[in-house]
Amino acid sequence: MRDPEPLREALIKAGISLLEEGGAAALSLRRVAARAGVSHAAPAHHFAGLPGLWTAIAARAFQDFAQSLQRQVDAAPPDPRARLEATCQGYLDFAATHPGLFHIMFVSPEVNRADAGIAPHSARAYQILRDACLPFSSTSAPDPVLEIAVWSMAHGYATLRLHARPAGRPMPQAPAFAACLAALLDERTRGPLASQDEMR
Amino acid sequence: MRDPEPLREALIKAGISLLEEGGAAALSLRRVAARAGVSHAAPAHHFAGLPGLWTAIAARAFQDFAQSLQRQVDAAPPDPRARLEATCQGYLDFAATHPGLFHIMFVSPEVNRADAGIAPHSARAYQILRDACLPFSSTSAPDPVLEIAVWSMAHGYATLRLHARPAGRPMPQAPAFAACLAALLDERTRGPLASQDEMR
DNA sequence: ATCGGAACTTTACAGTGTCAGGCTCCAGAT
DNA sequence: ATCTGGAGCCTGACACTGTAAAGTTCCGAT
Incomplete structure (x- = not known):
């Protein structure tokens, strides 16, 4: 076959x-x-037309994306903070390294993101972020608010760095994303063990 | 004239x-x-071509955007938390109400966002967010980390809701943005005293 | 062997951005 | 008063795009 x-x-x-x-x-x-x-x-x-090609490419891109995310998480130290930071960094790296694929995956209105070729891989990618967020939940269950907050922040940071950069207002010498993530997490670091570092 | x-x-x-x-x-x-x-x-x-038209439209859009943001902030109760929430809500509302303009403003790679017709209005919009963040700074000075964290989260939430929605993974029944913002801010609420703030 | 359909190719058409000239009109120089 | 130059706008043309229809080739199943 x-x-x-x-x-x-x-x-x-x-x-x-x-x-x-x-x-x-x-x-x-x-x-x-x-x-x-x-x-x-x-x-x-x-x-079946241009949108179909885009959808097929987006499916492949989500597959690569999930793989790349997984690889980055696996390479991180085992403590929860480092793993979540690695996940986010993987998100940012992919957006910066493959802006075209990132655009197809998350922006192009023509691609059908519910397509059977896309959904499993995008779900897998989200699951990686979900797992990385789990240790920071205040309960032992997943915390959707935290997940969406982290996802939104990473996604927003990535896209703003991508597109709003030439406008030049604040992004070029912007604070590293790790600092922003810390602002979100520090309140919760009493639960798991905290690690002090900087990204990039 | x-x-x-x-x-x-x-x-x-x-x-x-x-x-x-x-x-x-x-x-x-x-x-x-x-x-x-x-x-x-x-x-x-x-x-001077299609990118020029897009840039001109983006300039107009940023103008409307800053106005709309300002209006929403002015209509909010005077306490800092309500004002920042109103700013973010204005951001989300604009993205949801005018997805086309939002796309031109923040995504289209062809528009020159350093254009003289855009920069002042985009700077004004950013200043509104900046002002709304100021009371939550741990020092009395503006906190760029907090600004970028809030901006990224709002922008990411808005764009994910716009584009990733049909994918249908988590966004439809996603937590309200206010909950995500709370995750970012709650640690800081001891800082500012909700007594007096500046109005302009 | 023959039928039928999948995998292409060829041809054609409408729509797009951009460029090269034109045409008109009007302000300022002569 | 006339000339000049350019701004504002139009006509025509070109290369490129996506899409549709019809034709071709080929191979597997009946």
């Missing part, structure tokens, strides 16, 4: 490289087709 | 309505021209 639709695979890879080279504006069906060496209508046939 | 370039004004208004009706994808030079009743090349002449 090797090679399940090799062209589809090639088109996705071509799309990702286009995206990383020139941003979302550089990703077009015809360019993807040209890079894969097929006619311009082939991608539309496989993905 | 009334009516400085009425067509330019009409084009911006047409662009905004296009944006609010059909999102960023519906905003094109030619449609703007058609809606304003001029030839398809007129907008390009006035704004």
Whole structure:
């Protein structure tokens, strides 16, 4: 069972490289087709149009994203604070390193984020953040408020650094994200053990 | 000195309505021209291309945004907590009510956010958030970490609610933003005495 | 062998941004 | 009074985009 639709695979890879080279504006069906060496209508046939291609790429991106997050968490020291910081740092790193994929994953209105190819990977990524937040819950159960607060802060910091940067108001010499996270967590550090450090 | 370039004004208004009706994808030079009743090349002449039109619209949007924020803060009770909550709520409301403008303001990579028409209004908006954060600083000086933490959390929450919503993972029944903000602030509420604050 | 459908290609069309010229009109210089 | 130059806007053209329809090739199942 090797090679399940090799062209589809090639088109996705071509799309990702286009995206990383020139941003979302550089990703077009015809360019993807040209890079894969097929006619311009082939991608539309496989993905049912541009939104379909974007959705397929987003699915792949979420998969890479969850993997990258998991790897970063696994490499962190075992204490809860370091693990949550590593999770957030992984989030920020991915956004900074792959702005095109990040855009497809979280911004583009055309991609269907409930797609069966996306949902499991995005859920897995969220579960990683969920696990990292668990030790900081005031009860022993997961704390959705904390999860959404951390997620929002990481996501907002990442996107603001990405887009609002040239505006130049406060972002360039902005405080490190770790400091912001500390402002959220310090009240809770009496529960688990605290670790003092800085990120980046 | 009334009516400085009425067509330019009409084009911006047409662009905004296009944006609010059909999102960023519906905003094109030619449609703007058609809606304003001029030839398809007129907008390009006035704004030096599509990015110029976007930038002009973003400038107008930041102006409205700062106004709306200010109005919401002024209508809030005078205690610091209520004022900061009102500021954040204004941020969230604007994003939810004008997703197209919000996209132009914070996401579109093509708009030059250092433009002279944008910078003053975006700076004013940031100053409003800055003022609202000031009473929660541990010192008497502004606390950039707190400002960026609040801004990131509000921005992240707003954008995740906008885009990640259809994915449907956690956002629909997500905790209210006020709860997330409380997680950030509660540690600090001993700091400021809710006695006297500055009004402008 | 033949039928049917999947995987493409070719052709065509409407819509997009951008550029190169035109046309008109009016303020300021001559 | 006339000339000049440019601002404001239009017409036409070009390259590029997504999408749809129809044609081709090929292979597996009947």
